Amino acid sequence: MTTYILIAVALLLITVYLSWTAGRLDRLHARIDTARAALDAQLLRRASIAQELATAGILDPAASMLLYQAAHAARQAEEEQREVAESELSQALRAVFAEKAQLEAVREAPGGADSATELGAAVRRVPMARRFHNDSVRAARALRRHRTVRLFRLAGHAPFPLAFEMDDGPPGLLVDRA
Amino acid sequence: MRIGIVCPYSWDVPGGVQFHIRDLAEHLIGLQHEVSVLVPSDEETPLPPYAVSAGRAVPVPYNGSVARLTFGFLSAARVRRWVHDGDFDVLHLHEPTTPSLSLLTCWAAQGPIVATFHTSNPRSRAMIAAYPILQPALEKISARIAVSEYARRTLVEHLGGDAVVIPNGVDVDFFADAVPKAEWQGGTIGFIGRIDEPRKGLPVLMKALPRILEAVPGTRLLIAGRGDEAEAVAGMPAEVRDQVEFLGMISDEDKARLLRSVDLYVAPNTGGESFGIILVEAMSSGAAVLASDLDAFAQVLDAGDAGQLFDTENPDALADAAVELLCDPARLAALRAKGSSHVRRFDWSTVGADILSVYETVTDGSATVAPDERTGLRARFGLARD
Numbered sequence: 001m002t003t004y005i006l007i008a009v010a011l012l013l014i015t016v017y018l019s020w021t022a023g024r025l026d027r028l029h030a031r032i033d034t035a036r037a038a039l040d041a042q043l044l045r046r047a048s049i050a051q052e053l054a055t056a057g058i059l060d061p062a063a064s065m066l067l068y069q070a071a072h073a074a075r076q077a078e079e080e081q082r083e084v085a086e087s088e089l090s091q092a093l094r095a096v097f098a099e100k101a102q103l104e105a106v107r108e109a110p111g112g113a114d115s116a117t118e119l120g121a122a123v124r125r126v127p128m129a130r131r132f133h134n135d136s137v138r139a140a141r142a143l144r145r146h147r148t149v150r151l152f153r154l155a156g157h158a159p160f161p162l163a164f165e166m167d168d169g170p171p172g173l174l175v176d177r178a
Numbered sequence: 179m180r181i182g183i184v185c186p187y188s189w190d191v192p193g194g195v196q197f198h199i200r201d202l203a204e205h206l207i208g209l210q211h212e213v214s215v216l217v218p219s220d221e222e223t224p225l226p227p228y229a230v231s232a233g234r235a236v237p238v239p240y241n242g243s244v245a246r247l248t249f250g251f252l253s254a255a256r257v258r259r260w261v262h263d264g265d266f267d268v269l270h271l272h273e274p275t276t277p278s279l280s281l282l283t284c285w286a287a288q289g290p291i292v293a294t295f296h297t298s299n300p301r302s303r304a305m306i307a308a309y310p311i312l313q314p315a316l317e318k319i320s321a322r323i324a325v326s327e328y329a330r331r332t333l334v335e336h337l338g339g340d341a342v343v344i345p346n347g348v349d350v351d352f353f354a355d356a357v358p359k360a361e362w363q364g365g366t367i368g369f370i371g372r373i374d375e376p377r378k379g380l381p382v383l384m385k386a387l388p389r390i391l392e393a394v395p396g397t398r399l400l401i402a403g404r405g406d407e408a409e410a411v412a413g414m415p416a417e418v419r420d421q422v423e424f425l426g427m428i429s430d431e432d433k434a435r436l437l438r439s440v441d442l443y444v445a446p447n448t449g450g451e452s453f454g455i456i457l458v459e460a461m462s463s464g465a466a467v468l469a470s471d472l473d474a475f476a477q478v479l480d481a482g483d484a485g486q487l488f489d490t491e492n493p494d495a496l497a498d499a500a501v502e503l504l505c506d507p508a509r510l511a512a513l514r515a516k517g518s519s520h521v522r523r524f525d526w527s528t529v530g531a532d533i534l535s536v537y538e539t540v541t542d543g544s545a546t547v548a549p550d551e552r553t554g555l556r557a558r559f560g561l562a563r564d
Contacts, residue, residue, distance in 0.1 A: 131340045132539065
């Protein structure tokens with residue numbers, strides 16, 4: 001009799017543990033979704049400000065075209081090309097704002113000071129959002145690699161989470177606080 | 179924005195984390211945000227209006243020293259009530275890997291949670307043992323902040339994942355606008371810190387002092403901080419002892435005035451620092467800084483660009499560097515100028531904006547903070563009735 005009770009208790013404990021782990025995994029997936037939404041929002045914000053500046057006629061034509069092309073590509077990119085397109089926008093921004101004169105030109109234009117501040121905030125927040133996203137991806141992957149999770153298929157049909165890898169280095173002048 | 183900040187350590191014990199939280203809360207309130215700080219404290223301790231007491235902290239030996247920590251069912255219940263009543267947009271926990279209020283809050287809450295890691299302690303045994311319990315709680319943190327690149331590296335090594343680096347803040351103008359005190363000026367070296375805490379490095383400075391006095395006679399050493407003064411100068415020749423002046427514990431205003439008055443500020447710390455706020459304060463006051471080359475210090479001083487570094491725990495290296503600096507007014511002036519411009523990045527206006535960016539990033543499209551409702555047994559088996 002005691003054996004049966006023990007077996008029943010053990011089964012109950014195992015079930016509770018599995019259910020708890022599934023709940024944990026579910027929460028991690030939700031965290032990835034929110035982090036990804038935040039990252040998307042920041043990337044879009046950056047691309048829009050870049051496009052605004054490119055079409056405002058403040059920068060020289062070559063810089064404007066370069067920036068417009070990169071911002072446009074980043075906004076239109078398919079999911080598979082997204083990382084590459086966003087990296088190229090980072091490179092374009094770095095190239096265009098490598099000289100202090102360009103940044104000064106933007107700041108002096110009417111309403112340009114606000115745009116410069118917004119761009120500065122956007123290029124700082126993209127790496128932040130990306131770090132938070134990849135951190136949540138790492139946590140979910142660590143749990144999903146767990147033997148129990150794989151054996152009991154606790155992750156269900158949720159796709160295996162992928163980190164967002166891109167070059168998010170901001171233009172030095174825009175983040176220099178000294 | 180409604181922001182809930184959790185302080186793991188008692189308000190009545192002064193410490194870097196507590197000061198950081200106080201300044202952060204006041205900075206955010208100044209920007210019209212609603213801030214509530216949950217903190218362990220005795221009934222008698224006067225708390226600022228924005229702070230809420232979570233009960234008394236119990237002194238227990240933990241990790242080699244006596245820590246005042248909060249745990250138990252009563253505290254957990256208070257945490258849940260605070261989270262529920264606060265209806266916060268974001269929670270900001272500090273030091274969530276110590277067994278304290280921050281960890282309890284991590285357990286009890288869900289929603290956007292930001293955590294700042296202040297110390298860079300090597301991984302403790304307790305943490306390894308508690309890892310399976312700790313991990314599910316730490317997984318809830320949506321954004322991690324490390325106070326220095328050094329703190330971030332230890333965090334990544336021990337817990338995995340990543341963090342953004344946002345330094346501790348200082349009210350630069352408070353220090354820059356302080357009025358120098360004449361009696362503390364003229365060939366003076368400053369030291370601020372606990373006298374009896376060997377990791378603050380006063381013994382190293384004391385060993386270097388005779389050589390400094392030999393090369394630059396008349397130099398005075400001003401020491402501010404509590405501890406046994408007689409023991410600090412024990413065994414020193416009388417003429418050296420005469421050049422040492424103890425100021426005891428000093429107020430924030432006097433600290434600023436002292437830093438503003440001295441020719442050279444020396445930070446001979448031997449370890450245990452993850453940031454080095456005192457260096458930032460010294461640079462804010464326009465003092466030239468000479469510090470040991472700890473990872474954290476080297477980073478704050480821009481790898482020796484904004485202040486001179488010397489070989490840690492080496493009194494001879496300290497003496498050589500100090501003498502060189504004191505005999506070279508041009509170099510001192512250059513360090514002052516460099517430090518004053520470098521320190522702007524540590525001003526609360528910059529640091530606060532970065533912390534707010536983190537809040538905004540994690541709250542974007544996310545629900546507000548709520549108590550984490552434990553799923554009942556019935557629900558686990560799909561038997562719960564709505």
